[in-house]
Amino acid sequence: MLQRIQTIYLLLAAGVSAALPVFLPYGIDSDGVELFAKEDFFLLGLFAGSAVLSFIAIFLFKNRQLQFVLGRINILLNFILLGVFVYWSLTVSGETKVSEKGIGMIIPIISIVLLVMANKAIKKDENLVKSVDRLR
Structure with missing residues (x-):
């Protein structure tokens, strides 16, 4: 049912994945320009995929097993996204893309x-x- 607590959690997860990457920078490049996920198609796709999976899972309240599996897949997708951010932040030595870390990396x-x-x-x-x- 839509009034369950997991609906609120899934709605918040969808909102966090959809809205925050647009407003919070995930890093600052060597020129001092803030980097947003909306400028990188790969990151935008991962964030949008996470938001869509959360939103789809909200309406699968009659099939709790599938809802649980979609939650697990979404967690895996967010771990991949976190891994991309960690990789980019650890390859700072050559000033390739990200010079400083931003608050958007904790999304x-x-x-x-x-x-x-x-x-x-x-x-x-x-x-x-x-x-x-x-x-x-």
């Missing part, structure tokens, strides 16, 4: 935390339904 961490809390609530609902079915 995948926030999204992962929200998705883990949503998956925990989905699992709790699934266990509740199974326990009620056992009593019939």
